Amino acid sequence: MKNYPKNIGINFHDLTKRYGTPLYVYDANKIEFQYKLIKKYFFYIENFKINYACKANTNISILNFFKKLGSGLDTVSIQEVEIGLKAGFKPKEIIYTPNGVSLSEIKKAIKAGVLINIDNLSLLEQIGHENPNYPIGIRITPNIIGGGNKKISVGHINSKFGISYYQLPNLKRIVENTGIKVEGIHMHTGSDIIDLEVFLQGAYILLNVASSFNELKYIDFGSGFKVPYHKNDTKTDLDMLGVFFKQKISRVCKNIKIVFEPGKFLVSESGYFIVKVNVIKHTTSTVFACVDSGFNHFIRPMFYDSYHQIDNLSNPSGKLRSYTVVGYICESDTFCVNIKINEIREGDILCFRNAGAYCFSMSSNYNSRYRPSEVIIYNNKSFLIRRREKMQDLLKKMIEIDIG
Template identity: 60%
Template sequence: MTKDKLIAIANEFGSPVYVYDAEKIVSQYQRLTNAFKSVKHLKINYAVKALSNLSILKLFNSLGSGIDTVSIQEVNLGLAAGFKPEQIIFTPNGVSLAEIEEASKLGVQINIDNLSILEQFGTKYPSIPVCIRINPHVMAGGNSNISVGHIDSKFGISIHQIPHLMRIVENTKMRINGIHMHTGSDILDIDVFLYASEILFDTAKQFKNLEFIDFGSGFKVAYREGDIETNVEELGKRLTRKFNDFCKAYGKELTLAFEPGKFLVSEAGIFLAEVNAVKQTTSTVFAQVDSGFNHLIRPMFYGSHHDIINISNPKGRERFYTVVGYICETDTFGNNRRINEINEGDILAFKNAGAYCFSMASNYNSRYRPAEVLWYNDKAHLIRKRETFDDILKNQIEINFQKQKEAAISK
């Protein structure tokens, strides 16, 4: 998308607004599938939590993708988007047995990462196939909040608990059809990923009737010019070789599964916000935009980097700005960034805004969540309306305090 097209979108749909490029999503999906084209059975399950808009899910459905879900609500979103139950894997963490049962009744693939829940589910439903999520105790990923395979992680069943896991399976006679791991996001070193995969293969050998092995995801994308990203092509060559060798030794062609989110949608997203004010202090020039961490929390939550570009003045003289929001908290998007000269009313574009951005948005400070637009077939399509004040009030129930007072007096 050109800067002129982005400006036109901001003018048509207002600011702030999320914009997603369908062509980039498709190309990332094809890049990943091409990297593993030598695997006989490959399944890509898009991680819904990254960006859960219904139109985005329908786009993935049209590509032949499955989906990875972490809540019963995401399962129902997938069904609403046209995915068949067998195209959905349910990989929650810390949910009740009742929620897992609810998902199971819908016919989706269940993935369990807790010994207690595994035993309860296996005892009640031994014939329902279950995938097991293990924790390989391999530290991978960037920020500690997104590294989930380490020894202190709440995710997965420890590889040191495999004997206990096997006893549960034997006692309940439950059916295990998949093994899964996820080490974390922003994986740079594919050797670490491949090391974890060997642990997964060793675990898989202990189950005789597997249908698939799920290697999670966490592939890193570029956040700035010259940034390092996961070499999925190299990973594809090396993991394909290991996987195919494993299948030969196992005596059965299994499905190799992934559940990417950020890799597929991060770079496709751009967040547009208008500059409300430019404020000069003794040492800093602030560009204050009509948004905050209520719309884009990742820089404040993870310390993540999003390139910020002034698309209203792309040829202006570069100056240093600290870009902040309008929330009554410290909500800094970027400190001392070199950006083309900013004036009030300019539109700033935040790159890599496709993953874990709108999906983490809130109504903090009673602000409205923004609109979402999909750029598809060289046209802007509104795929979520901007909220209104009615949305803020929608589920609130007022108490008539005068009536309550009169009732108390009458008693």
Template identity: 55%
Template sequence: MELINRQYCLQGIPVTDLCKQFGTPLYVYDASKIEQQVKHMQQAFEQMPVQIKYALKALNNQAILQLMKRLGVGLDAVSIQEVELGLKAGFEPHEILFTPNSVGFEEIKQAVDYGVVVNIDNISILEQFGHTYGSDVPCCIRLNPHIMAGGHHKISTGHIDSKFGISILQMRHLQRVIQTYAIRVNGLHMHTGSDILDAEVFLQGARILFDIAREFPALDFIDFGSGFKVAYKEGDVVTDLETLAQRLKAEYRAFSKEYGKEVEIWFEPGKYLVSEAGYLLVKANVVKTTPATVFVGVNSGLNHLIRPMMYDAYHEIVNASNTEGAKRIYTVVGYICETDTFGWDRQLHEVREGDILVILNAGAYGFTMSSNYNARPRPAEVLLYKGKPYLIRKAESLDDLLRNQLPMPWEEADRAAKQTTVKEK
């Protein structure tokens, strides 16, 4: 977002103009920023056979998936429904990695039928997979390296208490199952969670996977997940991709020489690719002063962006309607009947009722984690592409909330209840 002629603009379009055209609240995504992030990853790892698999749980609108396809990016799906979204967006099955957890075997069978790459994260499912398919269908194995990668505990997935992956302490058991059923393991996977702050922690996990990979002679790829951190505010620590890539290349070359061939390296960035490309535009409904706090109440809430309340996530907020006014301290809150706060004690240019506020870094886990709590409809989504805005999802209406509800046949139910009562007597 740039300040042009005293107006906050996205791809040269004033934010306030977007609100006039599409209304508020409104999710806006900048396609050029997504392309920039993809290219940054591709360039950082260009000397390795790298495949990027976008974690579509971060933002799964069909237009966004089609953009990823155009940029040469595959998909990482965590549910069979996400697999189906990817197929509808035009991805080939082999371009989609399916990494579920805690699902029934029927969902695994469905993924096999679709022809996507299946990633198995527990021994029980692996045994069923081997019993059903033997060596006919290859699979990837998700391992838990017992590593704390940093960030909020709710998004850390590689430690010993995590539900994800097969523990590296179970390797002997894992090998027995693989040998018993002659399972073809064509990939190994780990994901330690978001917000990798230290390249050494990531490399520690990589070394573990490289060591284990030596026991699997027929691998096509090794998947290191993601967790690359983006900046949420000025001066924020981010993952140094170039340094990480250089160090990983050295580890990879040594492994490849010993392994006897080069396997592909896969990454699954989600937040890294779309977070900074997303903006949630909201309107200030009220400015409310209490003895302790000045609140700005906006026409959105945790039903549209739950990250601040769920993860204590920081999202920068700016007043797009007043770029030069005196700065004051506000707490920006939503209209949901809960403690529903976007930002505590923020310095903003003076906010007036009716002003447009922009919540930054809202591209990842914003809309996809949204809900209809308090019977509030979800907002529209707009994609900015080459300087023009395109509506890629309509705002919901009350009809959308009622669409799948069915009328209760009260008279029929009362008659049935009376008949039951008579029979019992």
């Protein structure tokens, strides 16, 4: 497969004239490229499935696009399950892997008929007594440190996610006492995996747990594959991972479906967040570029200390100068600190890269700001997939009463 072209041919200025700013733009051709890339590295696995982790971006048009590509769906809430069903996924094409939810939500998922991964012993026992004939999967915590930082590392021993593999005797006892059918084993070590050895260590642990169950239909190895955020950044070595699975995993799992559930890997690089510069503000030591957005729309830099390349689309050949790019939210609201960007002027259009995953999906109406529009590009055609909010959107769920 050829490398994805660096110049994707999107005219962002035309899009901002048509749809305004701030604006999320997604390149569906890039999403398709990433999906086929994973398929390429694991083509030799006869029973292989990709389930898009839709928490990365739950826009129903993007889910519908993944459905057409042949993807399944990884969900973490009953609402995501319902959106997936509305997008056309069949119940058994959806895996529901919640954390810390009530039994009543699990029952809704059972009623919907989707695949379910349970991640704690208490719920497993309750489901086993009430619905022993409904087959379920088990989320195992491999007790390893994986992921790019502690906020996105979810496979360690003190994680709130999953059932520790040290608790395997307790797990097996509940299965035997309730008669519940276990059809799948699942893990997810964390996001932004750099050290492939850690991921493989978790895979071995998962296989060891899987050997305790005789009627498994799938083993879900999660994902967390890292994408590059800047020119010289690292990424998960899928080529090496593919070789490992071919040599080790595919032999053991001949009659079992192998599942990956990537989210960021599939959509992160497809996304661009476009903003306009409201004002340039100089202090004694800093030059601020203040834009028409904030962490209400784009929280990852503040929440995860994540890096996102920022390009000045209006002045791409301008002299490089140092800027701190900030938003209009009424508290600390910083996208980057003293980063060199082509000279920024008031009214310029800036572009944040890697904005396809966990960006709009984590947005809010903080400061009573409207959430932005979303646009998707496919084969050089643009489609509005979410309109910009208006005042009636903020007010429609409020109930105005005269308290006095």
